[in-house]
Amino acid sequence: MSGLTRGRRARRGGLAVALAALLAAATACTSSPPSPPLPPTPTTAGAGALRVLAGSELQDVQPVLEEAAKATGVSVEFTWTGSLDGADTVSSGRADGRFDAVWFPSNQYLRLDPTGRTKVLSQTPVMVSPVAVGVRSSVLGGLGWGDGSKVTWAQIGDAAAAGKLAYGMADPTRSNSGFSALVAVASAFSGAGAALTEADVQKATPQLKQFFTGQKLTSGSSGWLAQAYTRAEPGKVGALVNYESVLLSMNRTLPADQQLTVVRPVDGVVSADYPLSLLASAQPNRKDAFQKLSAYLLTPDAQKRLSERTLRRPVTAGVAPAAGLPADGRKELPFPGTRAVADGLLASYQNDLRRPSRTVYVLDTSGSMAGQRIGALKAALAKLTGSDDTRGARRFRNREQVTLISFASSVKWSRTHLVPASGSGPGPEAELKAIDADVQSLAADGGTALYDSLEQAYRAIEQQQAAAGDDRFTSIVLMTDGESNEGAAEADFRKFHDGLPAGEKSIPVFPIKFGEAAVGQLQGLADMSGGKLFDGGGSLDGVFEEIRGYQ
Amino acid sequence: MERSRALGVLAALALLGGVTIALIPDDSKDPDLKPMATVTVTGLIGSEKRTFFENADVKAELAKQGLVVQVDSTGSWTMREQAKSNPKLDFAFPSSSAPAQDIQRNWGLKDSPPVPFYSPLVIVTRESVAKVLRQSGMAAVDPAGVWTFQMDAYLAALESGRKWEDLPAAQGNATLSGRLLVTTTDPESSSSGALYLALLSYVANNHQVVSDDAGVAKVRDVLYKATSLQGAQKSSSDEPFRDFEAGVGRPLVFGYESQVATLPLQGQSGEDKVVVMYPDTTVFSDHTMVARTPNGQKLASVLRDDDALHTLEAKFGFRTADRPTAFAEQTKDHLPKLAPDLKSANVRQADVPSLDYLTKLTKAAKGAQG
Structure with a gap:
């Protein structure tokens, strides 16, 4: 099967912190055991264990899942994959019987597929993070963007076209962060004011081409992208497109001269809401485990810890976001409503828009x-x-x-x-x-x-x-x-x-x-x-x- | 609609099919501890009722009646598929009558299923957005602080392609741009999305329920706009609300009043308060209990008749027809402000089309041709 890796169990995650976890994501998102090889993975799930096919971005939640296991008796056995590969795995039925639940940054692409949507019985958003542009602070100053709180996608596109902004972005056909950015920028440039159509994409093509002249790094996973950013020569890559949570988490360990200012363009963002999703094929005892786990993750305590650890935004009323998450709102740009528009946009990125x-x-x-x-x-x-x-x-x-x-x-x-x-x-x-x-x-x-x-x-x-x-x-x-x-x-x-x-x-x-x-x-x-x-x-x-x- | 009379009929029907649960002989010395045979009842519910069934007080009250309830939550329309494929279910509890009718039919049941409680559909927004709409003649607030949303004005805005930028009052609010649209769930998988189409079709059909193909033709375009412009829609009503909580910038979110009624008060003193707007014509979600087995029927009658459960139901934001004051009592200090009585807030009720016509309207909204 393409794109799947048997990962570590949740209880191993206590070792991981911030960037360490992020970099682990880079190696874990391969179709094979990364090197050096992981210690042997338990092959049988315990009585309460839930087998979850998950986006590699979610490795940073493992410490909270250890706490969940203590509180609920439900442990989780993760298998990591990329978001769109994961959607294919579910749609094609290859997840049936092998997994009880899936957990990706977004189910929007999966739900555009008529078969895919019947595979998911129920889903609960667990946290939210918008896809944003992290700009190296020195670069931000040179662009005259102030503190970055008033920047539009058009300004980012202009800076890219003028050669003043080189950025890294994950491949939209592999990674939800790349896809979300592509949708956001296409929506903003088309002036659609509503969900994209094929005509909107056509209309935005010249501006999109300009925008993508600035893309200097591409990647099949957001983890490798972060690694590539840190090892690029100073000045070669000035910005990264990624989840707000990933960018802020990177700042916890990046040296001063590589710190990123998170720019959420004022004309709108596309957010991930990380829905924990029960597969219709899951056995009844796994469904119980799923309900227990999702109920626990939505408790104010778990939400607070998730937000503090991962810098994503809580979805339970009354829970304050972690310190450092900006409170001013952003318009949410709509995700395409049909598979034809979504796939057309991706194909046009690959064949026409990107370098x-x-x-x-x-x-x-x-x-x-x-x-x-x-x-x-x-x-x-x-x-x-x-x-x-x-x-x-x-x-x-x-x-x-x-x-x-x-x-x-x-x-x-x-x-x-x-x-x-x-x-x-x-x-x-x-x-x-x-x-x-x-x-x-x-x-x-x-x-x-x-x-x-x-x-x-x-x-x-x-x-x-x-x-x-x-x-x-x-x-x-x-x-x-x-x-x-x-x-x-x-x-x-x-x-x-x-x-x-x-x-x-x-x-x-x-x-x-x-x-x-x-x-x-x-x-x-x-x-x-x-x-x-x-x-x-x-x-x-x-x-x-x-x-x-x-x- | 004469709700209480309809419910009376339903209650009588349910009693005919009533079941008794055997009590275990009391071998305890303590007269307060009468152990009862508990039965496990398994079913499907709409996600909006999940917190109700997970609540410890609700569980305790059901246990007193000898019931342990196990539920999977799913979109009410997806529920039809799940109900077909799972032979072990005792009940299905969707949040509107249309999918309930379908499940009834599929399970070969004849009796009208009971509606233990209901909830009007509302629009959740922020105070700043409500004020923009009021200044633009699309919303109003009464002296008691109950907001209403003008459906005719909204329909006109949808048809004319109005954008937020066109409203002078929206100037300077960066989160208000693009088409002026209410966000809903997917009408193909979730009943709140389908109820939105029921509402919009009623308003667009000169405030008449759509009950023939001419009516479908008349409203087709506006339903398609209202749906396709949203792009991808969420599959159940829990999701857009959680997104709203997390600050995802969709300014107008359509959902059940019951969901808002359970939002805690925290955060309400913050910069931009949450506001509930009642569409001046709205639809009600009739939480309809389709019971296949005696155990399912037992649960249905307990939910409908038990006084302690009425109070809990109101606490979770549901209006019970048997004791209408329960909701007003439970929510009188609630923020955001809720209407204690829908009639005095001038909220009119739109009838929901039959399942066949609701299905046709859903297809029209999704772009299927005549």
């Missing part, structure tokens, strides 16, 4: 990949060339430049494709077919010159950048099933990487561990480049799809 991507795949086709393995690799990559993808979550996007490098003892071949822009003829299908043809021609034999081949990827990127003179989201995916046994060694590569110009040094490498891959080498590459290690051992399809959120 285009430069994506390089470095693929191990050594002898050990023969048979089932190369078959799995071809199948996983083929899925990225299919057109059956209404919201643009998987397939190579219009305007994306895709390079495939097949290597063994040396690079066998390297081929580059540019998917045409929307509206150009012929459409993207021909190019996608050409990519698939290259994928299907992959053949396994030879050794594994991993580092040499990876260096080739940087050279290819260098040439492509020089030729096009453009500014794209650039990343490298490295898939291997073994360890480097020919050519440059790890130390050689480290030297090579150190010598790269700053722009190339910060290109994230996303290694995929497959078969007998050397985890240490791959983790080293992820750490060195600011990327992230993925485990293809479970489902190679799922991992290739998940990485799309980071490309």
Whole structure:
């Protein structure tokens, strides 16, 4: 199953605090055990335990759930996933029988699906946090935005278009925070004054394109985004789009010069209300546990602690929000009312609005990949060339430049494709077919010159950048099933990487561990480049799809 | 509507189907401790009644009657699906008569189900917003402090595409922008959303209940606007209220008076008080008890007839037809101000269309063509 991770049980959460929890979210939101591997997870839930499929943002509630377990006898076994992947899991019925409840920042997308909505029996908002823009204090001063309390989306868009504001935002097809921001900014720019229609999105397109020229970081999860912000060179990324609660929580541990001022645009926000949701398929004893837990979480005591710990806003009357949460109201911008508008907006973000991507795949086709393995690799990559993808979550996007490098003892071949822009003829299908043809021609034999081949990827990127003179989201995916046994060694590569110009040094490498891959080498590459290690051992399809959120 | 007479009929019907619960022989020496056979009654309720059934006093009073009640809360219209698929339920307790009729039909029950209590539908807002509406001729407040919301003026605003920015009184209030709209739950899953359509259709149909296809055609456009402009809607009435509590900026939230009646007083002294506005024509939510088993019937009659439960029901904001003063007594000092008596507040009641027409109106609101 794509995008699911068996996580830690609630009682382990006492160790987590603020940013620590936030950063944990980054590693926990993979389709596989993060590295270093987690301690073994209990596989059987206790009598009262509730199996909850949850958005990785919610890891910070675990201490309150430990208290809930003491008070109610109901413990929770979490499995973490991204919001939209989670909605798919529920809609498709894959959650039936495996989970008793789901807990995402929002159920709005799930509810747009006629099947998805019948899967949820009841839901209770537990806390609220609007999606906001956290602006580095030094940047805020330079923009002349005062204390940030009167800023509009148009001002943010203008600053982005003028190159004065570079920000990070999670991929809207993966993460509710990114999706909410996309809805908010599209609503604000269209002047709709009500729920978006397809015509509103069309109308707002030029301004949206300008707004997204400022997006310099993308991510499949809000946790990794926070990490990427803290490690970006000073001045490169001046703002982060995320939940108000995440931004304020980051401030608890960020150094003075990286502190974020939370800007909730005055023309409106989209808020998450974290509905704890009982699945219709849950057994009666699990329903009891669910009722006990949700009743407990709505008590004034639990609400107060939730607000103080997570900096989200309480939903129970009479409970004051934690100190530091601003009291002045913001208009709530409506979320689209149909799946067609929601998916259309997402597809248009991927294919037209966002900065285009430069994506390089470095693929191990050594002898050990023969048979089932190369078959799995071809199948996983083929899925990225299919057109059956209404919201643009998987397939190579219009305007994306895709390079495939097949290597063994040396690079066998390297081929580059540019998917045409929307509206150009012929459409993207021909190019996608050409990519698939290259994928299907992959053949396994030879050794594994991993580092040499990876260096080739940087050279290819260098040439492509020089030729096009453009500014794209650039990343490298490295898939291997073994360890480097020919050519440059790890130390050689480290030297090579150190010598790269700053722009190339910060290109994230996303290694995929497959078969007998050397985890240490791959983790080293992820750490060195600011990327992230993925485990293809479970489902190679799922991992290739998940990485799309980071490309 | 002659509520008390209707209820009398219902009460008689329920008594015919009444059940007795056997008492365990009293083997206790203490005459005050007469253990009773307790039975567990399982059912589905609308989320707006959850705090009532979870309350310790309510549980204790039901236990005195030998009842332990186990409930799942869900949107009243989603309840129809759940009621179909779960054969073990003793009862379903939606918050309006339309889904109750459907569940009745599905369970093969004939008797008219009892309505132990009811609640008018209201609009929750902040004082600053209520004042803007009053200055714009869309709301009024009487000397007793009871607010009303002018449905005809609202209908005109909906039809003409009025925005908050168009109201001079709204200038300078940044939370008031965009289309002037009441936020409701999804009429396909929740009865408060469906009751909103019932209300709006009644007002748009020259204050007549819609009872033919010509009526549906007449109100189709305005229902579609009122729904589609909201975008995604929540599935049950608990959700928009909790969002409102948390400060989510939807200025006008449609819901049950009973929900507001249970909001605690804290926070009312703050900057911008919560205000309840009664639509000058509104619909009532008839909390209708569909009992499938003898145990379910026992619960229904206890909720309707037990005096101590009447007081508790009023405490949770429900108006009981059997003792109308209970609500006024319980809420006389409540903030936000509630109407002790709907008639003297000049709140008129709109009839709710039949289930068939309510279903047609819901489809029209969701954009289905004629």
